Amino acid sequence: MTHLFKFLELYFIWVFSMGRGSGFGKVILFGEHFVVHGVPGIVSAIDLTVDVEVKRVGEGIHVRDERKGARGYAERKRTQQKESIERMLKIMGIDLEEASLEIWLGGNLPGFSGIGASAASSVAIARAIAEEFEMNLSDERINEIAYEAEKAYAGTPSGIDNTAATYGGLIWFRKNLSGGPNTFEGLNMKEPVEIIIGNTGVVADTKEMVAGVAERKKKNPEKYDPLFNQAESLVFEARKALEEEFDLRKVGRLMNENHSLLQDVEVSCKELDYLVNLAREQGAFGAKLTGGGGGGCMVALTPEKELQEAVATAMEKEGFKVLRTKIGVQKIRKISLISNKK
Numbered sequence: 001m002t003h004l005f006k007f008l009e010l011y012f013i014w015v016f017s018m019g020r021g022s023g024f025g026k027v028i029l030f031g032e033h034f035v036v037h038g039v040p041g042i043v044s045a046i047d048l049t050v051d052v053e054v055k056r057v058g059e060g061i062h063v064r065d066e067r068k069g070a071r072g073y074a075e076r077k078r079t080q081q082k083e084s085i086e087r088m089l090k091i092m093g094i095d096l097e098e099a100s101l102e103i104w105l106g107g108n109l110p111g112f113s114g115i116g117a118s119a120a121s122s123v124a125i126a127r128a129i130a131e132e133f134e135m136n137l138s139d140e141r142i143n144e145i146a147y148e149a150e151k152a153y154a155g156t157p158s159g160i161d162n163t164a165a166t167y168g169g170l171i172w173f174r175k176n177l178s179g180g181p182n183t184f185e186g187l188n189m190k191e192p193v194e195i196i197i198g199n200t201g202v203v204a205d206t207k208e209m210v211a212g213v214a215e216r217k218k219k220n221p222e223k224y225d226p227l228f229n230q231a232e233s234l235v236f237e238a239r240k241a242l243e244e245e246f247d248l249r250k251v252g253r254l255m256n257e258n259h260s261l262l263q264d265v266e267v268s269c270k271e272l273d274y275l276v277n278l279a280r281e282q283g284a285f286g287a288k289l290t291g292g293g294g295g296g297c298m299v300a301l302t303p304e305k306e307l308q309e310a311v312a313t314a315m316e317k318e319g320f321k322v323l324r325t326k327i328g329v330q331k332i333r334k335i336s337l338i339s340n341k342k
């Protein structure tokens with residue numbers, strides 16, 4: 001009889017035990033692409049997450065991706081997602097051949113390009129696997145694992161996306177080009193400010209965009225070096241405007257300048273420029289593409305609800321999907337693991 005109870009207990013643990021984890025989405029306010037080459041960047045986590053559940057069942061690795069998303073996002077990212085999970089399992093010391101995992105992805109962060117959906121999912125998967133395998137990993141380790149996974153999506157990522165996805169908050173980030181630990185710190189703003197994120201609906205490939213900039217920079221240093229120097233001074237000015245001066249007009253102007261630099265390094269596209277101009281026409285203090293570009297999303301600074309609504313509605317009227325959120329809401333913090341371990 002006791003053997004039967006033991007068997008049933010193990011059976012129930014096997015069927016019902018699962019690991020869970022979450023990761024934040026993000027919006028880069030200053031410095032995407034330049035940040036890959038050591039220029040600092042400013043990123044804000046957004047209050048939307050990818051949530052993951054992992055179970056040790058079946059045979060092999062099965063992913064059920066039920067995130068709401070831009071049409072085609074999940075399909076376009078499937079191969080990169082597979083590679084990212086394999087990279088993660090490898091550095092977590094889990095034997096790929098032996099692994100039998102069911103990974104479910106959900107949450108309220110839509111699968112749009114540019115808002116850190118891949119990094120948020122990597123952080124969430126790493127946390128869920130760690131919980132399922134009772135690994136008790138620190139946020140620092142989760143961030144490292146998610147960085148490894150990001151290589152599948154971005155080629156040579158800076159680490160800014162996975163850092164925002166792991167810690168949340170408004171973050172000043174600088175990649176260490178010598179391979180040592182990156183530096184990042186939380187920024188403080190006097191009060192939260194409304195932004196909108198507009199989605200072009202075009203699914204973009206961050207890996208291609210990052211590789212394209214690196215290639216053009218190498219081929220044409222006369223053009224690219226001054227642009228990178230401008231991006232560096234701009235991000236320091238932006239930090240001052242956000243933190244010390246809380247001068248939102250200046251922040252907006254700097255966002256516009258940042259967009260021009262991104263156009264110069266050829267990562268914008270007609271759909272992004274269209275939404276950026278539309279936001280400005282509607283009174284946004286500033287607007288720029290956000291993330292990898294080549295499609296994906298743009299961000300506009302729209303202080304106060306009324307302006308946020310006006311800009312968002314103008315885009316929605318034309319059929320674009322818009323997220324309304326704020327920057328400066330949370331302090332940098334740790335996401336607490338949702339623990340339902342049986």
Ligand code: MEV
Nearest residue numbers: 032033157158159291292
């Ligand atoms: C993508 O969200 C941001 C990029 O700068 C790539 C990276 O920093 O890893 C384009």
